[in-house]
Amino acid sequence: MTANSDSHHSGRLQLDSREFNDFRDYLQKIAGIDLGHNKQYLVSTRIRRIMIDYQCETLGELTTKIKSPVNKELRQKVVDAMTTNETFWFRDLYPFEYFRNTLLPELTQNKTNNRIRIWSAACSSGQEPYSLSIVVEEFIRSQLGLSSLPLEIVATDLSSKVLENARNGEYDRLSIARGLSEQRLKTYFDQPDTDTWRVKNTVKQRISFKPLNLQESFVLLGRFDIVFCRNVLIYFSPELKKDILTRIHGAMKPGGYLFLGSSESLSGANDLFEMVHCNPGVVYRAI
Numbered sequence: 385m386t387a388n389s390d391s392h393h394s395g396r397l398q399l400d401s402r403e404f405n406d407f408r409d410y411l412q413k414i415a416g417i418d419l420g421h422n423k424q425y426l427v428s429t430r431i432r433r434i435m436i437d438y439q440c441e442t443l444g445e446l447t448t449k450i451k452s453p454v455n456k457e458l459r460q461k462v463v464d465a466m467t468t469n470e471t472f473w474f475r476d477l478y479p480f481e482y483f484r485n486t487l488l489p490e491l492t493q494n495k496t497n498n499r500i501r502i503w504s505a506a507c508s509s510g511q512e513p514y515s516l517s518i519v520v521e522e523f524i525r526s527q528l529g530l531s532s533l534p535l536e537i538v539a540t541d542l543s544s545k546v547l548e549n550a551r552n553g554e555y556d557r558l559s560i561a562r563g564l565s566e567q568r569l570k571t572y573f574d575q576p577d578t579d580t581w582r583v584k585n586t587v588k589q590r591i592s593f594k595p596l597n598l599q600e601s602f603v604l605l606g607r608f609d610i611v612f613c614r615n616v617l618i619y620f621s622p623e624l625k626k627d628i629l630t631r632i633h634g635a636m637k638p639g640g641y642l643f644l645g646s647s648e649s650l651s652g653a654n655d656l657f658e659m660v661h662c663n664p665g666v667v668y669r670a671i
Contacts, residue, residue: 416597480516488523536590606635629650
């Protein structure tokens with residue numbers, strides 16, 4: 385062990401600025417994550433455990449290892465650690481209310497639309513697509529004479545680990561506490577044991593989970609009526625944001641709706657969408 389090893393166990397790594405820049409550039413290249421110059425502390429706390437597990441003394445050693453084609457698993461672990469997978473049920477409420485009260489009735493009445501398609505981009509551990517599917521269930525139950533709805537939700541994320549968790553649809557007490565009402569918990573979840581809640585199959589069956597890096601092509605996903613791409617663009621550079629929004633527009637049906645996070649904007653893609661006020665909040669319609 386080197387003299388630097390004490391800092392491994394103190395929770396803070398001393399990061400060489402050249403090595404930090406090299407790591408930062410590589411992370412941007414493979415995942416699009418735009419780390420600021422001042423994010424050394426964030427990096428050191430999030431990858432400290434990985435560096436210990438893989439016996440890397442320096443960030444430079446770790447970067448060399450993740451660049452090697454044989455270390456795919458390690459590369460995925462680093463990406464997982466550096467993407468914030470914090471998520472809530474029915475986050476910010478208004479997108480889900482607007483989806484239920486305005487968009488679902490509109491899309492259901494549009495007879496040319498034989499199948500409604502929704503994309504939950506950067507779905508993390510699954511709370512967003514499951515929240516959307518719960519809203520669809522509630523909408524179906526509220527409509528007399530409607531027993532089902534030809535609707536599909538495609539949920540994607542960069543992280544294979546969180547996608548696996550999302551696909552399982554099992555959540556602990558802490559995850560369940562963030563945004564779920566008692567009524568929805570009773571109606572749409574089973575409880576296999578005292579500390580685990582599992583999403584019911586009626587909610588699960590309309591969702592397909594797929595790995596996707598937003599820097600790559602969306603063409604194979606098909607076209608969508610509604611896209612939720614919330615609280616993910618904040619990690620990207622302005623150029624990449626604009627590129628992603630342009631390609632999302634290309635994956636939308638004419639007049640489709642895009643929801644961004646409450647602190648996010650169109651970042652240079654204003655000519656592709658018009659703003660619609662939901663009061664509170666806004667949604668963007670593809671032009």
